[in-house]
Every structure is written in structure tokens, then in C-alpha cells.
Amino acid sequence: MAKAKKGGKSHRKLLMVGPDAPFQFVEAYKSLRTNLEFLSASSGCKVLLITSSVPEEGKSNVAINLATTMAAGGKKVVLVDGDLRKGSLSRYLHLNRSRPGISNVVANQCTLTDALVRFKNVQFTLLPVGPLPPNPSEMLATPAVEALFKGLREYYDYVIVDTPPVSVVTDAAVMCRFADGVILVVRPGVTTTQGAQLSKKNLEAVHAHILGVVLNGYDAKRAGHKDGYYYSYSYDYYKHDDSAQAEDGEEGP
Numbered sequence: 221m222a223k224a225k226k227g228g229k230s231h232r233k234l235l236m237v238g239p240d241a242p243f244q245f246v247e248a249y250k251s252l253r254t255n256l257e258f259l260s261a262s263s264g265c266k267v268l269l270i271t272s273s274v275p276e277e278g279k280s281n282v283a284i285n286l287a288t289t290m291a292a293g294g295k296k297v298v299l300v301d302g303d304l305r306k307g308s309l310s311r312y313l314h315l316n317r318s319r320p321g322i323s324n325v326v327a328n329q330c331t332l333t334d335a336l337v338r339f340k341n342v343q344f345t346l347l348p349v350g351p352l353p354p355n356p357s358e359m360l361a362t363p364a365v366e367a368l369f370k371g372l373r374e375y376y377d378y379v380i381v382d383t384p385p386v387s388v389v390t391d392a393a394v395m396c397r398f399a400d401g402v403i404l405v406v407r408p409g410v411t412t413t414q415g416a417q418l419s420k421k422n423l424e425a426v427h428a429h430i431l432g433v434v435l436n437g438y439d440a441k442r443a444g445h446k447d448g449y450y451y452s453y454s455y456d457y458y459k460h461d462d463s464a465q466a467e468d469g470e471e472g473p
Contacts, residue, residue, distance in 0.1 A: 230302030237285050237292075249289040252434065256290070259431060260378075265400040267369065267379040268431070269302070271392040271423075273415035274385050277407040278436040280308045283382040292342035295377040298336070302381040302395055304356035309382055311431070313339075320384045321350025326364040332371055332473050344380075360394045369398040371473035386419045393426045401431040408437060 237246050259265045270286070272279040287299040301309040301321065310317050315337065320330045337346040353359050372379045381399065383392035396402060402423055406416055416433075423430055 237288050243451070246289075248328060249285050252348055253289045253293060256286075256378075256431070257293075257326050259401065263400070265429075265431070266373055266377065267381065267399045267401075268320060269381045269383050269392060269395060269399045269402045269421070269428075270405060271383045271386045271402060272405040273387045273419040275388070277385075277405050279385075279405040279411050280382050282403075282405050282434055282436055283380055284309070284312060287344040287378075287380045288342055290378050290380070296375070297344040297378045297380065298347055298372055298376045299344050300372070300379060300381040301349040302360075302383045302391070304353055304359065304391065305384055305389065307352060308345065310348050313346065315346075315348060319348050321348035322365075322368065323350035323353050323359070325350070325368055326359055326362060328364075332368060337399050345376075356396055357390050360391055366398065375446075375473045386422050387415055393428070396423065396426045396428040399428070401429045403431050403434055405434045408435070410437075422464055 237249055256265065256268070268286075270279050270283040283299060285317075291297040299309065300305050303309075304323065305395055307317075309315075310319070319337065320335045322335070324330045325332050325335050331345075335346060335350065339346070359365065371377065381395065383395055383412050386404075387391040392402075404416070404419055404423070420430065
């Protein structure tokens with residue numbers, strides 16, 4: 221059994237829903253979960269891509285918290301680190317970067333089951349990125365990646381994929397062919413109107429099904445809304461004190 225290290229020198233902090241998180245923060249993710257469950261029931265959305273226009277918009281935090289919230293609702297959820305250029309989920313969850321991941325599975329260096337990571341203190345399963353390949357876009361376009369997503373789709377209720385920013389590289393656009401829908405994360409002070417429009421254009425060019433936009437880091441109090449209703453549908457920050465703890469063991473396809 222492996223335990224994830226707490227702390228670390230990385231400036232990145234995992235901001236996570238939990239029993240001590242502010243009510244408004246938790247309710248915002250529950251609202252997002254409810255909307256996605258309605259979409260899934262009506263249109264079969266199971267594989268969801270989380271992307272953004274540029275870095276630092278918080279898409280990885282959104283992906284982790286969405287996976288946590290959906291798993292807490294009784295769904296079988298796998299969170300996939302689909303960023304084959306930087307792969308930040310292992311850092312957020314304090315996992316050793318030497319663990320096998322997508323790149324190892326695609327290269328036939330391990331099975332998908334061997335690459336999946338279960339946790340003791342969160343209910344979703346993680347598929348790490350593995351060693352970063354020299355040709356991410358080309359690797360993502362291979363039949364092996366298509367087979368990988370097919371296996372995840374058959375076993376899990378939801379497959380949530382954290383991808384690189386869609387306006388920076390083409391990886392997210394390439395993975396749209398495996399996805400049922402895309403969620404675009406924007407952040408006040410980081411995302412520009414032009415950047416959001418370009419992201420929308422890039423996704424539409426590959427016929428992506430854009431489910432909606434998550435406004436991350438919105439401070440309703442600073443914006444002048446005193447009504448708690450407005451605040452409950454924004455996203456605040458909560459630093460989780462307990463790092464996710466990895467647990468070895470077979471699960472999945």
C-alpha cells in the first residue's frame with residue numbers, strides 16, 4: 221500500500237471539496253453534477269473533457285473536484301490525466317511521477333488495470349499520464365488510445381479527462397473524438413473574451429459537443445453580490461489538508 225506524500229515544494233495546491241469545505245463551494249459542484257447527470261440521462265454523456273483557453277484557469281482543480289463530487293454521489297468515476305505535455309494531476313494528488321500511466325498503456329509497457337490508481341480517502345480512480353511522450357498529438361490519434369477510452373467507457377459511469385488548454389495545443393481537439401461533451405473552464409482576470417471565443421471556435425471546428433462553461437475563481441462578494449444565492453453558484457477556494465492517499469490493487473478493465 222502506497223501513501224502519497226504530504227506537502228511538497230510545488231507551488232500548486234490542491235483545492236478540494238470535503239466535509240470542512242464552505243457550503244457554497246460544495247453546492248456549486250453539486251449543481252454542476254446534477255446538470256451533468258441530467259445530460260447523461262437524456263443524451264448518454266459519459267466521457268467528459270475538461271479544458272480551458274490558456275494555463276492557470278484552474279481546469280485541473282475543476283476536474284478533480286468534479287470527479288470527487290460525482291464519485292461521492294455513488295457513481296463509478298475515473299479521472300484521466302490527458303495532458304501528455306505537462307500532466308499536473310500527479311502533482312496535485314502527490315503521486316510519484318514514476319507511476320505508469322496512459323503513455324505506458326499505449327506503448328504496451330503495462331496493462332490499463334496496472335496503470336489505474338485507487339485512493340483510500342477519495343472515491344474516484346485515477347489514470348495518470350505516465351512518462352511524457354515526445355509526440356503527444358500523434359500518440360493521442362492512435363488506435364491504442366481509442367481502445368483505451370473504449371475500455372474506460374464500458375467499465376465506468378463517468379470518464380473525466382483533464383486536457384491541455386485548447387487554444388495553446390491541439391491535444392484537446394484530438395481527444396474530442398472520444399468524448400461525449402466538453403466543459404470549458406474560464407477564470408476572471410485570466411481568460412480574455414478573445415481567448416474564450418477562440419477556444420469555442422477551435423472546439424466547434426472538430427464538431428465538439430460543448431456542454432457549457434464553468435466560471436472558476438469568481439468572487440461574488442468582491443463583485444458586489446451580497447445575496448448568498450449568487451455566491452452559491454460561484455467557485456471559491458478550499459485548501460484540503462489531507463493529501464490523497466494512493467492504494468495499490470487491481471480495479472477496472
